Structures are given as structure tokens and as C-alpha cells.
Amino acid sequence: MSRNQAISVVGLTRHDGAGAGALVDDALAVEEPMEIRVGGRSVAVVMRTPGHDRELAAGFLVTEGILRRREEVLDMVYCAMKREGGPASHEAGYGEVRENVLDVLLAPGVAVDWSRLTRNVFTSSSCGICSKASIEAVRGQFPAITETWKPTRAVLATLPERLRVAQAGFAATGGLHASGLFAWGGELIVAREDVGRHNALDKVVGHEFFAGRWPLGGRILLVSGRVSFEIMQKALAAGVPWVAAISAPTSAAVEFARASGQGLVGFLRGERMNVYAGTLAE
Known part of the structure; x- marks a missing residue:
């Protein structure tokens, strides 16, 4: 992603403490x-x-x-x-x-x-x-995950830092979500940023679609924010067996993951993590 496309610079008045405001430039995420x-x-x-x-x-x-x-x-x-x-x-x-x-x-x-x-x-x-009709349509549209591969805690613990390094847009603006797709050994395959968390995931899915690496079995998806039902649905549509997040999942995301045979990890912060669906390898 070009910085010129993703970032807009605007002037603003910044206040810090009781003194007069200062005129500065700030980088914003483009929407x-x-x-x-x-x-x-x-x-x-x-x-x-x-x-x-x-x-x-x-x-x-x-x-x-x-x-x-x-x-x-x-x-x-x-x-x-x-x-x-x-x-x-x-x-x-x-x-x-x-x-x-x-x-x-x-x-x-x-x-x-x-x-x-x-x-x-x-x-x-x-x-x-x-809507509820949409949820039922999604659940019946894509097959459940059947592969038995499981990631290790050691691999999962390395992923947040590897994704952070790829988040140039977030570093500049603080306003972009990110999705990263990782190989089973923890190698970053592709990362994308967007103002919408589901857009960032769609860009990752589209990248692999065009590359001919499809479906995405044996992969780990890491998202920079929370995990919603829609994130799990998109991961299932792409065949991703494991989803991890820096933040929390919703109740619908956990329910969907368990029903679809997907692994789901939340609050991934180094060695600390919550496993909401699936089991990790030793």
C-alpha cells in the first residue's frame, strides 16, 4: 500500500497542558x-x-x-x-x-x-x-474445517511482533487495523492494513486468491483488533483453520468457531493467550 494512498496529512492545533496550543501537522488514515x-x-x-x-x-x-x-x-x-x-x-x-x-x-x-x-x-x-437471516446463510454456505493440524504456543507467541513490524500505516497514524497470514512455522506470508478490520482480511484473502494459494489450510490468521462473527466467517470461507487476535473475541465469534471446527485464540500477548476454541499442540 502506498503511503500517499493510505495517509492524509492535515493541520491541527495541539494542546498539551495549560499553555497555548501549537499548530502542527498530523497523519490520518484515509477512508x-x-x-x-x-x-x-x-x-x-x-x-x-x-x-x-x-x-x-x-x-x-x-x-x-x-x-x-x-x-x-x-x-x-x-x-x-x-x-x-x-x-x-x-x-x-x-x-x-x-x-x-x-x-x-x-x-x-x-x-x-x-x-x-x-x-x-x-x-x-x-x-x-x-441480520439473523444473514447469519444462517453464512453458516450453511461454507464447509466446516476438518484438518487436525494445531499450532504451538511458542509459534503463536511470536506472531504479534511480526505483524507489528509490518504495520507501517498504523505506526504513522494509529488508525489502521491489520490482518496477517502466517505459515504453520510462524513465517509471515502477507499483511494488509485498512481502516476496516474486515477489509484488511479481505485484502489478505484476495492476495492469496490471486497468488493461487487456495484454500488456506495450514495457516494462522492474526488480526490486530477484536474478532467478530464476520472475521470468523471470512476465515472459514478462505479455509483458514486457526484465527488469533490481539484483543477479545465476541460471543458469536466463539460460538461460530466451535461449530465450524476452527481454532480461536484471543488476547494474544506474548506467552499469554486465551484459547476459546480448539486445542494447541504441546
């Missing part, structure tokens, strides 16, 4: 809308931090059950501005390209089951699954 389309049809509008947009769109569509294989995606293109009195177009030179509207072009013959979408069209940077 902008992006519309995801599939074959010209609007699927969702997400509030995200610009950067790795194609990964975000792919990860979103994978975890919604719309995409399954890399070969299903022909291309992803930013849409051109509609000229007055004329139709929108993807053609080069047709108006100004809007990098907040991304159209996913599917390969010939790929059919889309629109009923698999589990969320509202608009998605804020902090929203989750929106």
Missing part, C-alpha cells in the same frame, strides 16, 4: 468509499483505505461465496466517468477514470448466484453481518 461491481452490476459499497483495491474486491467476493477460483476472473477495471449524455465505458480515454468504482469482469461461462450475498449493499468500515 474513502469504493463501489464493487460484477459485470457492471453494483454489488457493494465499502468504506476502505485506498490501496490493494483488487485484492479487496476479490477477497470480498470470495468470502461472499461469489468467486471460487482464480480462473473465474477475467479482469478488474476502474470505471470511467460517464460523459454527459453518454453511457459509462471501460475504454481507454473515455472520460476520467474513477478509482472508487471497480468492476470485476468474469470469464465467459461463469454464472453468479446473487442469492449467496449475505450483507447489505452498503458496508461501513466497522459493520458486520446485519
